[in-house]
Amino acid sequence: MKRRPWLxxxxxxxxxxxxxxxxxxxxxxxxxxxxxTETAAADEFGTIEVAAGEPINIGTLMVISxxxxxxxxxxxxxxxxxxxxxxxxxxxxxxxxxxxxxxxSHEDELCTAEGGQAGGTALxxxxxxxxxxxxxxxxxxxxxxxxxxxxxxxLLFSPSNTNPALTSEEAHQPFYARTAHxxxxxxxxxxxxxxxxxxxxxxxxIHDESPYTQGLTAAAAVNFEAGDGTVTVQxxxxxxxxxxxxxxxxxxxxxxxxxxxxxxxxxxSLILKQAAEIMPDVTIMAxxxxxxxxxxxxxxxxxxxxxxSSPDISVFQEGEFYSNEFIPAYQEQFGTEPTSxxxxxxxxxxxxxxDAIEQVAVENDDGSLSIPRTALRDAVFAxxxxxxxxGIITCTExxxxxTDVTIGIFEGPNWPVEGGAKPDTPxxxxxxxxxxxx
Amino acid sequence: MSSxxxxxxxxxxxxxxxxxxxxxxILVVLGATIAFVTVAGAYKTLTLPExxxxxxxxWIDQIVNGLGQGAILALIALGYTLVxxxxxxxxxxxxxxxxxxxxxxxxxxxxxxxxxxxDSNTYLALLILxxxxxxxxxxxxxxxxxxxxxxxxxxxxxxxxITAIGASLFIQNAFRGFFGPQPYGYPLPTLLQGSIAIFxxxxxxxxxxxxVTAIVAMVVLQIFVNRSRTGRSMRAVAEDSEIxxxxxxNVDRIVVITFIVGGIxxxxxxxxxxxxxxxxxxxxxxxxGIAAFTAAVLxxxxxxxxxxxxxxxxxxxxxxxxxxxLTGFGVPxxxxxxxxxxxxxxxxxLVFRPGGLLGSGEAEKV
Numbered sequence: 181m182k183r184r185p186w187l188x189x190x191x192x193x194x195x196x197x198x199x200x201x202x203x204x205x206x207x208x209x210x211x212x213x214x215x216x217t218e219t220a221a222a223d224e225f226g227t228i229e230v231a232a233g234e235p236i237n238i239g240t241l242m243v244i245s246x247x248x249x250x251x252x253x254x255x256x257x258x259x260x261x262x263x264x265x266x267x268x269x270x271x272x273x274x275x276x277x278x279x280x281x282x283x284x285s286h287e288d289e290l291c292t293a294e295g296g297q298a299g300g301t302a303l304x305x306x307x308x309x310x311x312x313x314x315x316x317x318x319x320x321x322x323x324x325x326x327x328x329x330x331x332x333x334x335l336l337f338s339p340s341n342t343n344p345a346l347t348s349e350e351a352h353q354p355f356y357a358r359t360a361h362x363x364x365x366x367x368x369x370x371x372x373x374x375x376x377x378x379x380x381x382x383x384x385x386i387h388d389e390s391p392y393t394q395g396l397t398a399a400a401a402v403n404f405e406a407g408d409g410t411v412t413v414q415x416x417x418x419x420x421x422x423x424x425x426x427x428x429x430x431x432x433x434x435x436x437x438x439x440x441x442x443x444x445x446x447x448x449s450l451i452l453k454q455a456a457e458i459m460p461d462v463t464i465m466a467x468x469x470x471x472x473x474x475x476x477x478x479x480x481x482x483x484x485x486x487x488x489s490s491p492d493i494s495v496f497q498e499g500e501f502y503s504n505e506f507i508p509a510y511q512e513q514f515g516t517e518p519t520s521x522x523x524x525x526x527x528x529x530x531x532x533x534x535d536a537i538e539q540v541a542v543e544n545d546d547g548s549l550s551i552p553r554t555a556l557r558d559a560v561f562a563x564x565x566x567x568x569x570x571g572i573i574t575c576t577e578x579x580x581x582x583t584d585v586t587i588g589i590f591e592g593p594n595w596p597v598e599g600g601a602k603p604d605t606p607x608x609x610x611x612x613x614x615x616x617x618x
Numbered sequence: 619m620s621s622x623x624x625x626x627x628x629x630x631x632x633x634x635x636x637x638x639x640x641x642x643x644i645l646v647v648l649g650a651t652i653a654f655v656t657v658a659g660a661y662k663t664l665t666l667p668e669x670x671x672x673x674x675x676x677w678i679d680q681i682v683n684g685l686g687q688g689a690i691l692a693l694i695a696l697g698y699t700l701v702x703x704x705x706x707x708x709x710x711x712x713x714x715x716x717x718x719x720x721x722x723x724x725x726x727x728x729x730x731x732x733x734x735x736x737d738s739n740t741y742l743a744l745l746i747l748x749x750x751x752x753x754x755x756x757x758x759x760x761x762x763x764x765x766x767x768x769x770x771x772x773x774x775x776x777x778x779x780i781t782a783i784g785a786s787l788f789i790q791n792a793f794r795g796f797f798g799p800q801p802y803g804y805p806l807p808t809l810l811q812g813s814i815a816i817f818x819x820x821x822x823x824x825x826x827x828x829x830v831t832a833i834v835a836m837v838v839l840q841i842f843v844n845r846s847r848t849g850r851s852m853r854a855v856a857e858d859s860e861i862x863x864x865x866x867x868n869v870d871r872i873v874v875i876t877f878i879v880g881g882i883x884x885x886x887x888x889x890x891x892x893x894x895x896x897x898x899x900x901x902x903x904x905x906x907g908i909a910a911f912t913a914a915v916l917x918x919x920x921x922x923x924x925x926x927x928x929x930x931x932x933x934x935x936x937x938x939x940x941x942x943x944l945t946g947f948g949v950p951x952x953x954x955x956x957x958x959x960x961x962x963x964x965x966x967x968l969v970f971r972p973g974g975l976l977g978s979g980e981a982e983k984v
Contacts, residue, residue, distance in 0.1 A: 478803030
């Protein structure tokens with residue numbers, strides 16, 4: 181009972197601090213990070229102290245096991261390469277940040293909400309974690325890892341979440357940001373391609389239980405209707421099902437010109453094969469969740485003429501640094517071509533984070549570092565005009581750091597993954613800004 | 619005195635209330651409601667305005683597809699029902715027995731595709747795949763019985779049930795460990811691609827193969843159980859294993875044979891499933907396993923004819939039920955409610971016929 185007054189005091193202070201931070205973020209989120217010493221002294225989420233000679237501990241929270249491991253491992257590799265490049269060269273030895281080594285704490289989010297909960301909680305429980313690069317899948321972040329991290333004041337910086345809700349007014353968590361594109365843009369480009377290049381007037385969509393697919397089909401449908409098209413039906417599947425023929429047969433009744441089914445590899449290859457049988461005349465479109473060597477192998481001929489949308493990496497392949505230094509280093513260190521598309525986004529996110537740490541960290545006389553959490557978050561959110569591998573990075577107040585995104589449409593089997601036919605360049609490509617799309 | 623008197627009146631009133639045939643009344647009301655909803659839903663769906671309405675071809679295609687699915691479910695359901703009939707236990711790992719056959723035959727199918735053997739000698743290749751799949755499934759079924767079930771033969775009923783669930787997870791994760799979590803594309807021989815017309819109805823060649831193979835397998839099973847000496851022993855053990863053993867029947871041997879027969883059927887189902895969907899993955903056994911178990915219960919667990927009927931009914935219900943009954947009421951994405959719909963039907967069947975469609979009419983304690 182004696183402790184009660186203390187608790188009340190602490191709770192009140194914490195609440196006041198929260199209110200204060202909320203107000204200050206709204207007012208001047210743009211110019212944080214300019215007062216090193218002052219912010220370090222009083223940060224409501226505390227300050228990470230890195231003792232002299234100790235490493236700076238950075239977490240990753242990616243899907244590194246299970247069916248989607250290729251997606252998360254690829255991003256993790258991208259992040260790790262950023263530490264390697266701290267010394268200005270991809271030489272296999274990590275550089276140092278403000279005289280400290282980088283230490284990685286890799287956790288697995290399993291591409292599920294439960295995995296995001298478990299991995300996120302494990303990282304949040306470690307007070308030495310400065311920030312977390314992750315998650316891979318929107319389902320692991322949305323309402324799970326983003327909330328857990330924000331409650332602790334740990335920045336969660338995703339290279340591969342694309343679900344619109346994560347950075348929407350309603351659901352955005354204050355310590356969440358991403359360098360991946362927002363699917364509002366991808367959905368808009370899909371709708372634009374279907375309307376203008378395929379001449380479609382009727383669109384049907386299929387999504388599964390994941391926020392990623394729901395965000396994409398919703399964005400595509402809204403933009404398709406805005407372009408005077410008709411959406412015949414928006415169906416939902418269970419991603420573990422195998423027999424989609426009854427569903428596809430019922431979709432065929434609506435006689436759509438284009439079927440957009442941005443589901444993941446296992447369900448996607450089944451749908452491609454079954455749709456080829458049931459609706460051979462309908463153009464099938466999908467998105468990067470389906471873009472995988474496994475789909476090419478499993479669906480065989482059924483991938484011919486299937487259009488996938490994906491961030492257009494040929495844009496960054498034009499960059500000398502990406503093609504001549506980054507990719508060779510990736511291949512040398514991990515012994516494989518990139519297995520997915522988000523390694524460059526992870527590299528960028530990690531570098532933005534390193535820059536922000538350099539800006540806000542206070543170097544004490546004894547060689548230790550003090551990194552105030554809120555100031556670090558504000559410094560990342562204040563990023564503007566940073567030239568990354570994936571383009572110019574400017575973060576919005578809601579945490580979208582890729583504001584202008586080039587989305588390509590790739591016609592199967594010419595997909596830019598291992599096993600795809602050459603040339604793996606997009607048949608259509610468009611750059612859109614977040615402000616331009618619905 | 620007065621208090622006990624009033625209590626007696628209440629008792630009397632209660633007993634009058636209780637003597638009403640409540641069970642019957644509830645059943646009648648429930649039955650009438652279901653009949654009304656079914657008829658109204660179907661009527662509304664079939665009389666939707668032109669353009670929104672499903673075409674006649676749609677229903678035919680759905681039924682054909684449902685029968686093909688149902689044939690596979692029936693084969694798996696037979697495995698559940700056979701084991702239940704003999705041992706009175708639910709072999710929840712049976713879905714993994716099915717998966718094992720399909721998965722192991724994949725490696726042969728893939729090799730045959732690469733060597734060209736699959737297309738040059740399709741019939742022989744399919745036969746080998748079938749044999750390999752049967753061998754794989756049977757081996758897993760025998761090991762299951764030996765390692766996981768036999769030591770627990772006389773344990774309380776709950777124990778082998780939990781063991782079965784554990785075995786199911788173990789087998790799944792063993793396959794995941796050996797072959798990885800990714801799906802593998804199962805090749806379909808050129809001969810089986812495309813469809814043919816039967817009485818003007820277009821049927822995929824694979825589906826025809828599935829249907830015919832499943833029917834043949836079921837007929838052979840029926841003959842084996844009813845005509846052969848071993849089949850007679852199986853029926854005797856199912857009737858009463860203690861008496862059967864007194865009559866000189868080796869019960870252990872019959873149990874193993876039952877698992878082998880279940881494994882053979884699951885192996886056949888595995889190849890048919892893999893040819894239909896051309897994809898195998900370590901998780902592939904779980905959902906069909908649950909669906910087939912449902913089919914076995916629907917038909918009347920322990921009854922061979924019931925399992926076969928349950929499989930076909932379930933397959934067709936999955937394809938036809940949701941659009942027929944839900945579209946008319948304006949339910950969006952009726953197919954996403956497929957599983958909910960199937961289990962609703964199962965519950966209703968069990969309310970009216972506790973033993974299942976072809977069961978004894980009494981509830982089996984599972």
